[in-house]
Amino acid sequence: MSQAERTTLNILNQIAERTRERVAEQKRVRSLASMQQAADEALTRDCERCAAEKPGPDGLPLSGEAFATAHAAAPCSFPFEGAIERPGVQFIAEVKRASPSKGLIAADFPYLQIARDYETAGAAAISCPTEPYWFQGRNEYLTEIAEAVSIPVLRKDFVVDEYMVYEAKALGAQAVLLICAILDDAQLTAYRQLCDQLRLSTLVEAHTAKEIERAVACGARVIGVNNRDLKTFDVDMNAARALRDLVPPHTLFVSESGIATPADVEAARTMRADAVLVGEALMRADDKRAKLAELRGDGQPR
Numbered sequence: 001m002s003q004a005e006r007t008t009l010n011i012l013n014q015i016a017e018r019t020r021e022r023v024a025e026q027k028r029v030r031s032l033a034s035m036q037q038a039a040d041e042a043l044t045r046d047c048e049r050c051a052a053e054k055p056g057p058d059g060l061p062l063s064g065e066a067f068a069t070a071h072a073a074a075p076c077s078f079p080f081e082g083a084i085e086r087p088g089v090q091f092i093a094e095v096k097r098a099s100p101s102k103g104l105i106a107a108d109f110p111y112l113q114i115a116r117d118y119e120t121a122g123a124a125a126i127s128c129p130t131e132p133y134w135f136q137g138r139n140e141y142l143t144e145i146a147e148a149v150s151i152p153v154l155r156k157d158f159v160v161d162e163y164m165v166y167e168a169k170a171l172g173a174q175a176v177l178l179i180c181a182i183l184d185d186a187q188l189t190a191y192r193q194l195c196d197q198l199r200l201s202t203l204v205e206a207h208t209a210k211e212i213e214r215a216v217a218c219g220a221r222v223i224g225v226n227n228r229d230l231k232t233f234d235v236d237m238n239a240a241r242a243l244r245d246l247v248p249p250h251t252l253f254v255s256e257s258g259i260a261t262p263a264d265v266e267a268a269r270t271m272r273a274d275a276v277l278v279g280e281a282l283m284r285a286d287d288k289r290a291k292l293a294e295l296r297g298d299g300q301p302r
């Protein structure tokens with residue numbers, strides 16, 4: 001697609017279109033089969049870790065058939081979901097250098113330090129954009145962050161191809177964002193099920209009642225409403241509240257974007273959100289731990 005053709009699309013579709021080109025470029029460098037293998041290896045490493053947490057009667061990790069039986073009875077958990085289903089509003093803190101609506105947010109970008117600060121400050125999970133052109137993200141940030149912290153990491157990208165799901169697993173993510181507005185029903189279901197197989201959680205993002213319906217239909221266990229309309233960048237802090245009741249009771253609910261004050265977090269609490277996804281307000285704060293404590297409304301930084 002030419003630059004001229006691209007500029008006639010809304011920003012979300014521009015990013016999705018550029019992402020399809022990015023995946024095509026990547027596939028030339030590394031095949032789908034090779035990416036699938038890397039994802040499988042990451043899954044095997046997860047299962048080994050999970051087996052080590054279920055030692056046999058002799059205290060040694062289970063192996064072979066004993067492991068298979070124990071694993072079938074109690075498969076590896078989904079740590080991202082475990083982290084945000086804890087009581088109270090949990091924080092998914094975003095490590096973001098730039099965004100299409102705000103341009104450069106953090107000229108100084110010590111991403112590992114930021115991720116560690118979020119973890120010490122009590123964030124439940126980290127969101128890491130890997131989109132290179134509008135968010136200035138990098139796959140390496142995700143891999144390094146996932147190694148540096150023990151809380152789960154969400155890969156924030158514009159998934160438009162199964163390749164990106166395998167890649168998320170290979171990079172070390174525990175969760176993947178799926179945006180309803182750029183995927184059809186068949187893709188939503190296929191990618192969500194693939195995530196299940198790879199033991200990746202999905203945060204399925206909706207912005208309209210119809211999209212919530214589609215998110216539920218694809219089997220989403222975690223649904224997020226983006227308060228920012230990705231087609232216009234307009235932020236409406238009532239977007240999440242307006243759609244909240246359409247989300248079934250046992251589905252985890254995340255209010256995303258525009259959260260900047262303790263009152264915004266309080267609003268999330270009153271709408272029974274399980275988590276908030278916060279980027280800019282944290283990224284602009286010099287002291288991230290103090291800002292998280294302020295947002296949480298519990299005074300002292302951790």
Ligand SMILES: O=P(O)(O)OC[C@@H](O)[C@@H](O)c1c[nH]c2ccccc12
Nearest residue numbers: 226256257258259277278279280281
């Ligand atoms: O920086 P904010 O306003 O706190 O928003 C964070 C996050 O919700 C936002 O980056 C986001 C949510 N969903 C997305 C989808 C694509 C790109 C970006 C997003």
